[in-house]
Amino acid sequence: MLVLAVDTTTSGGSVALLEDETLLGEVDVESAATHSARLLRSVDFLLGTQGRDVREVDAFAVAAGPGSFTGIRIGLGAVKALAFASAKPVAPVSTLLALAVKLSSGGARLVCPLLDAKKGEIYAGLFEARRSGLADVIPQGAYGPDAFFAQLPPRRIISFAGSGLAAYRAKLLSYAGDKARFPRRSPFIAAEVARIGRGMILEGQGVGAAGLEPIYFRRSQAEETCRS
Numbered sequence: 001m002l003v004l005a006v007d008t009t010t011s012g013g014s015v016a017l018l019e020d021e022t023l024l025g026e027v028d029v030e031s032a033a034t035h036s037a038r039l040l041r042s043v044d045f046l047l048g049t050q051g052r053d054v055r056e057v058d059a060f061a062v063a064a065g066p067g068s069f070t071g072i073r074i075g076l077g078a079v080k081a082l083a084f085a086s087a088k089p090v091a092p093v094s095t096l097l098a099l100a101v102k103l104s105s106g107g108a109r110l111v112c113p114l115l116d117a118k119k120g121e122i123y124a125g126l127f128e129a130r131r132s133g134l135a136d137v138i139p140q141g142a143y144g145p146d147a148f149f150a151q152l153p154p155r156r157i158i159s160f161a162g163s164g165l166a167a168y169r170a171k172l173l174s175y176a177g178d179k180a181r182f183p184r185r186s187p188f189i190a191a192e193v194a195r196i197g198r199g200m201i202l203e204g205q206g207v208g209a210a211g212l213e214p215i216y217f218r219r220s221q222a223e224e225t226c227r228s
Helices: 035-049 069-086 095-104 145-149 164-179 190-202 221-227
Strands: 002-007 012-019 022-030 059-065 090-094 110-118 121-130 133-143 158-161
Touching: 002 035, 002 069, 002 190, 012 035, 012 190, 022 035, 022 190, 035 069, 059 069, 059 095, 059 190, 069 090, 090 095, 090 190, 095 110, 095 121, 095 133, 095 158, 095 190, 110 133, 110 164, 121 145, 121 164, 133 145, 145 164, 158 164
Parallel strands: 002 059, 059 090, 110 158
Antiparallel strands: 002 012, 012 022, 110 121, 121 133
16 A cells, blocks of 8 residues: 655644555655645655656545644645545544654653644643553643643653643643653654554545545634634
């Protein structure tokens, strides 16, 4: 199975190409250019380096959120168009789960991805690595930082990563103290999205283009304005 994966949920976008369990390549871009300006060029470049055509792709995977509302829409829009044109299935993957998989790859037992959700909130979840895979300990969602950090289990080592650390590291340390770990990890997650997405497709959890929906956890600013 050839899977093309896309992540545009944060400022660093990435695309990956996975064949069965083998990662063929990943293009990671951190630049001032918008995702809309670079995404399809990255896809074309990646496929070209492998001598592949997008028509050979068997399934797509996309980081469906949470993250930047604009970035989510760009990624989902591009993948939805590709999936619609090819009638191939899509796996909508949680950005937090993909970050958690990346964190746990270093052997950490408890992992906690944190994304800055703005407006004084974070997108977060706590996961535990078990033999069967990652299990939710604290459900993924949008939280006030204090409300989330207060739920962290005391006296257990937890590995953290994500954009939320830049804004809330000091507050996090007031709760987790010396049990907090901050392993160095690349912020690019398309490879993880591809692997998670492949598993979802094999388990029948893929959707058609028309059924692809974002994972927001809260309303966008535009929706909030419309409701006010």
